[in-house]
Amino acid sequence: MAVFDYAPAIAVLPLAAFALALFGGRYLPKRGAIAGIAATGGSLVLSLWMLVTIALGADPHQQTLYTFVAGADGVASVDLSFGIFIDQLSALMLVIVSLISLLVHVFSLGYMNDEGETGLPRYYAGLGLFTFSMLAFVFSDNLLMSFMFFELVGLCSFLLIGFWFRDDAPSSAAKKAFLVTRFGDYFFLIGVVAVFATFGTTAFVGEESFIAMAEHAMPGSEAAVPGVVSDWLGVVGLSASQWFTVVGLLVLGGVIGKSAQFPLHTWLPDAMEGPTPVSALIHAATMVAAGVYLVARMYGFYALSPTALGIIALVGGFTALFAATMALVKQELKQVLAYSTISQYGYMMLALGGGGYVAAVFHLTTHAAFKALLFLGAGSVIIAMHHNENMWDMGGLKDRMPVTYATFLAGSLALAGVFPFAGFWSKDEVLFETLIHGLGSTGGTLLLLGYAFGLLAVVFTALYTFRMVLLTFHGDARTDTAEDPEPVRWNVKLPLAVLGVLATVVGVINLGAVKKIIGESNLFLHEWLFHGAEGLNGEHYEELLHDFAGYTAAELPGGPLAPAAVSLGLALVGVGLAYRLYGGADPDPHMLKLGSVRTTLMNNYYLDEFQVWLAMSVTAPVARVADTFDQGIVDGVVNGISSVSLLSGDRFREIQTGIVTNYAALLTLGLTLLVLVFALAGGWF
Amino acid sequence: MAIQPQFYLLLSAGVFCAGLFGVLTRSNALMFLMSVELMLNAANINFVAFSFYYGNVTGQVFSLFVMGLAAAEVAVGIGIILVLYRNFGDIDVTGPVTMRR
Numbered sequence: 001m002a003v004f005d006y007a008p009a010i011a012v013l014p015l016a017a018f019a020l021a022l023f024g025g026r027y028l029p030k031r032g033a034i035a036g037i038a039a040t041g042g043s044l045v046l047s048l049w050m051l052v053t054i055a056l057g058a059d060p061h062q063q064t065l066y067t068f069v070a071g072a073d074g075v076a077s078v079d080l081s082f083g084i085f086i087d088q089l090s091a092l093m094l095v096i097v098s099l100i101s102l103l104v105h106v107f108s109l110g111y112m113n114d115e116g117e118t119g120l121p122r123y124y125a126g127l128g129l130f131t132f133s134m135l136a137f138v139f140s141d142n143l144l145m146s147f148m149f150f151e152l153v154g155l156c157s158f159l160l161i162g163f164w165f166r167d168d169a170p171s172s173a174a175k176k177a178f179l180v181t182r183f184g185d186y187f188f189l190i191g192v193v194a195v196f197a198t199f200g201t202t203a204f205v206g207e208e209s210f211i212a213m214a215e216h217a218m219p220g221s222e223a224a225v226p227g228v229v230s231d232w233l234g235v236v237g238l239s240a241s242q243w244f245t246v247v248g249l250l251v252l253g254g255v256i257g258k259s260a261q262f263p264l265h266t267w268l269p270d271a272m273e274g275p276t277p278v279s280a281l282i283h284a285a286t287m288v289a290a291g292v293y294l295v296a297r298m299y300g301f302y303a304l305s306p307t308a309l310g311i312i313a314l315v316g317g318f319t320a321l322f323a324a325t326m327a328l329v330k331q332e333l334k335q336v337l338a339y340s341t342i343s344q345y346g347y348m349m350l351a352l353g354g355g356g357y358v359a360a361v362f363h364l365t366t367h368a369a370f371k372a373l374l375f376l377g378a379g380s381v382i383i384a385m386h387h388n389e390n391m392w393d394m395g396g397l398k399d400r401m402p403v404t405y406a407t408f409l410a411g412s413l414a415l416a417g418v419f420p421f422a423g424f425w426s427k428d429e430v431l432f433e434t435l436i437h438g439l440g441s442t443g444g445t446l447l448l449l450g451y452a453f454g455l456l457a458v459v460f461t462a463l464y465t466f467r468m469v470l471l472t473f474h475g476d477a478r479t480d481t482a483e484d485p486e487p488v489r490w491n492v493k494l495p496l497a498v499l500g501v502l503a504t505v506v507g508v509i510n511l512g513a514v515k516k517i518i519g520e521s522n523l524f525l526h527e528w529l530f531h532g533a534e535g536l537n538g539e540h541y542e543e544l545l546h547d548f549a550g551y552t553a554a555e556l557p558g559g560p561l562a563p564a565a566v567s568l569g570l571a572l573v574g575v576g577l578a579y580r581l582y583g584g585a586d587p588d589p590h591m592l593k594l595g596s597v598r599t600t601l602m603n604n605y606y607l608d609e610f611q612v613w614l615a616m617s618v619t620a621p622v623a624r625v626a627d628t629f630d631q632g633i634v635d636g637v638v639n640g641i642s643s644v645s646l647l648s649g650d651r652f653r654e655i656q657t658g659i660v661t662n663y664a665a666l667l668t669l670g671l672t673l674l675v676l677v678f679a680l681a682g683g684w685f
Numbered sequence: 686m687a688i689q690p691q692f693y694l695l696l697s698a699g700v701f702c703a704g705l706f707g708v709l710t711r712s713n714a715l716m717f718l719m720s721v722e723l724m725l726n727a728a729n730i731n732f733v734a735f736s737f738y739y740g741n742v743t744g745q746v747f748s749l750f751v752m753g754l755a756a757a758e759v760a761v762g763i764g765i766i767l768v769l770y771r772n773f774g775d776i777d778v779t780g781p782v783t784m785r786r
Contacts, residue, residue: 658785660717660778664708 003053004061007084010046010094011135013039014101018128025121032124033109040102040131047094050086060087060533062141062205078200085141085205088532089361093138093293096368100285101131103495107376108277110492111383117275123163127281130156134286138293143202143210143251146297147185147192150254150290154181157287161274173270180267184257191250198232198247204297205533211300212535214244218304218548241305241548248301248308251294259291259345262319266608268342272334276382279334280375283341284368292348292364299357300536303544306551310446313353313434317450317457320346322605324460328467329591329601332389333378336468340415341371343457347430350450355551356433357541358526362510363430365525366422369506370414373499377408380492381472384485391471392589394482398473401485403493405473407500412469414503416462417571424571425507428564431455432512435563437545440554458567462574470582478586513564693734701727714769714776718762725755 017039021032028035054060064083071077086094105127112120133156137149155178162174195202199210206212216223217230217240229240236243255261260268268288272279282288295302295312302308320343327339344367351360382389384401398405414423431454438447477483510525511518521527530538545551556562581590591598600606655666679685700723707720729748736744770776 656785658782661709661712668705668709 003049003058004063004084004086006046007050007061007063007086007139008065010043010050010098011132011139013042013046014128014131014135016128018125018132021121021128022125025124028121030109030113031120032128033105033113033120036105036124036128037102039128040098040105043098043131043135044095044102047091047098051091051095054086054088054091055528060085060205060536062086062533064141078196080144081142082145083141083203084139085533086139087536088528089296089536090139092361092365092528093289094135096365097131097134097138097285097289100368100372101127101134101281103372103376103498104277104281106491107280107379107495108275110489111277111379112275114489114491115383119163123160123275126156126160126163127278130160130281130286134290137290141204143192143195143204143298146294147188147254150188150258150294151185153287153290154178154185154258157181157271157282160278160282161271163275163278164273167273170273173267173273177267177271180264181257184253184255184264187250187253188255188257191247191253194247194250198229198243199226200228205536207535209535211298214240214301214304215535215544215548218244220547244301245305245307248305249311251298252308252312255291255295255349256315257291258294259288259349260342261291261315261346261349262322263607265319265323265342266604266611269335269338269604272332272338276334276375276379279338280372280379283337283375284372288341288345289364289368292345292352292360295349295352296357296361296364299352299541300544302352303355303541304548306549309353309355309545309549309551311353312349313450314446316346316349316351316353317434317453318346319343320350321453321457321460322346324457324464326601326604327464328460329594329598330464331391333381333391333394333468333472334375334389336391336464337371337374337378340374340461340464343461344371344415346457347427347454350434350454351430354430354434354447354450355437355542355545355549355553356430357538358510358529359426359429359433359512361529362512362525363426365509366414366426366503366506369499370411370421370423370503373407373411373496373503374415376492376495376499377404377411380404380488380496381408381485383488383492385481386486388479388481391468393479394472394477395475396473396477396482397485401488403496404488407496407503408473409469410500411503412465416465416575417458417567418462418575419568420507422503422505422507424568425511425513427458428560428567429510429512431458431567432560432563436553436556437551439556440552441550444551455567455570458570459574459577462571463578466575466578467582470578471587474583475587476585513560516559516561690734690738693730697727697730697734699727700724700730712777712779714762714766714778717778718759718766721762722755722759725751725758 014036017032017035020028020035025032062083062085064081067079067081069078069080071079105124108123108127112123117123130153133149133152137146137153140146140149158174158178161177162171164170165174192202195210199213201208201210201213203209204211213226213229215221217225217233219240225240233240233243238246257264268283271282274282302312323339323342323346327336327343330336330339344363348360348363348367351357351363380401381394381397381404384397384404385394388394410421414421417424417427431451434447434451434454438444438451441447508524509528510523512523512526515523526538532538534540581587594601603609704720704723704725704727707716707723711717711720729751732744732748732751736742736748766776769778769781773781
């Protein structure tokens with residue numbers, strides 16, 4: 001297929017923009033922004049082309065581009081390579097990433113260039129590299145390549161969060177983001193090595209891929225167990241399902257770090273120190289989405305292990321609720337959005353763990369649209385407010401910035417899950433899938449627990465979202481800046497308008513809640529993901545979930561309508577509560593009444609303090625003991641040996657007088673002694 | 686009647702001890718060299734005595750080699766002494782200890 005020959009260019013274009021901005025940004029128009037826009041625009045066009053080609057019936061495309069380590073023939077060896085894999089899932093994700101990246105580039109013209117920031121070539125170079133890494137991560141055809149670009153994504157987030165590196169807060173936030181995600185990536189790395197050791201390959205695609213081999217190695221599978229896998233299982237002494245659970249959980253470590261799931265979510269709120277367009281990029285399309293995407297990419301592997309799925313669901317559900325509570329009390333606009341991101345990615349993890357592969361990808365898609373919209377809207381407000389982010393200093397902005405208000409409202413309704421905005425359809429599908437699998441499966445208690453968390457989080461989500469909207473846009477202006485905000489230009493309004501439309505209508509791709517009415521075949525995303533590559537499509541995943549994880553979907557009497565009504569009702573309760581509390585012209589800070597609860601929430605449940613304590617009081621002493629052992633025992637043995645030889649050498653060199661006579665005397669003495677010894681031994685006397 | 690070989694050996698031991706005594710006690714490099722010559726010649730006496738005793742010329746031939754070797758050694762030794770004198774203004778062997786340690 002000729003069209004797929006252009007696939008590498010999707011990632012290479014932003015890389016070229018990166019190089020251009022880095023080396024020639026000073027001489028480029030708009031300091032490299034135009035190059036970035038052109039490159040991401042090109043990527044978007046190519047991605048859409050891929051999407052359309054596959055939609056018109058082309059087979060998924062896998063191609064190895066470059067093998068940097070080739071294993072010797074005939075021996076148990078591994079190939080390390082870069083390759084691309086374009087299927088339904090990755091084509092969709094490529095479109096999302098390049099679209100969001102393009103809009104973020106355009107928005108940056110308003111947020112960075114018009115505000116007279118310095119260091120813009122560095123900024124656009126960072127955006128280009130970020131987009132490149134994420135796109136390459138998305139179409140990578142093996143786990144090792146995924147890992148490499150996963151790390152590169154982490155590096156780019158470090159560079160961009162710390163963009164204003166002359167201040168203390170951004171540089172420390174950048175370090176925190178890097179280190180916390182690195183902690184998770186460490187487990188991911190071990191997981192990659194474990195996959196290599198078990199299967200001898202990390203490919204995602206085909207009969208020789210590790211996903212297919214894992215399926216064949218499971219007890220109860222009809223295919224023969226691959227020799228390399230059974231050999232390795234003999235080495236570790238675990239059954240196939242136990243070992244795959246271990247490997248899956250190791251890889252999940254990286255996912256939890258990148259997708260900011262409990263307990264590694266602490267980096268994400270701090271990452272708000274970066275420029276707002278970067279936050280939009282990180283939260284909607286690149287960094288944070290990478291974790292969830294990885295689980296979706298190797299879902300065939302996770303579907304084999306009910307334990308891993310249960311943990312994913314529980315972590316996701318808990319994170320969804322946990323982050324939503326913290327968002328309730330925050331005063332900064334971007335902080336609220338940051339916690340809502342953590343919460344929404346919790347929903348995606350809940351869906352993946354709950355057997356809702358399509359639901360997770362659906363929520364990933366809609367979330368990309370409405371969260372990018374909300375962040376860019378927040379950026380617009382921040383421009384207007386002269387970089388004051390405190391919502392209590394805003395108020396009444398809706399009449400002064402109508403475009404921002406209208407689009408922000410659309411994004412908020414989507415986030416809160418109000419009918420008929422995009423978030424309603426996807427969040428409802430997440431909860432519905434979790435519910436039916438929790439009810440229908442033996443051992444579905446974890447899923448039901450996750451479902452309960454998720455349902456409760458719906459109320460909180462609606463409450464904090466509309467608290468944010470009402471405080472920012474409604475009521476009376478509480479400061480002079482809010483009276484007379486700085487106007488924003490087309491380059492801010494255009495991305496907002498595009499995303500506003502998307503956040504409103506993108507739910508159309510999968511109207512799961514009304515599938516009884518419109519018919520199953522009109523669930524476009526469902527159909528789309530169920531016709532993927534051999535062994536890598538939703539239909540196959542459902543079989544795997546049923547055969548190996550014991551997931552069975554329960555039949556609810558009213559179909560998906562009743563659960564949808566429940567979650568919509570809860571969302572409306574949250575919205576109503578927010579309106580009641582903050583709807584007035586001059587709302588009171590009601591959250592202050594929570595007292596110590598508010599203090600705990602403001603301090604993020606003291607998790608940061610706990611992690612610092614963990615580092616200072618547990619890790620540091622252990623490190624100190626290890627250091628003492630290293631310096632004292634290990635180095636001590638070496639030093640002891642050397643000091644013994646030094647000391648004895650010092651003593652022995654005294655006999656080197658330099659006087660010939662003494663040497664002659666010693667020679668004579670030695671000879672005499674030798675003769676005496678021989679004489680005594682030989683019995684001469 | 687020929688002299689008993691043990692007398693040659695006694696003579697040789699005496700000459701050797703005289704040489705050894707010279708090496709251990711003298712500090713003049715020339716005396717040193719002479720003492721070494723004495724020790725070599727003590728060995729020569731042994732060679733010749735046993736050669737005579739066994740009626741075999743090998744020992745005598747060997748003693749010729751030893752003499753040649755001694756001559757060569759003296760040539761080297763004298764050279765060393767000359768350098769010693771040039772550098773230290775003296776031929777006292779206990780003097781130059783700059784290379785120790």
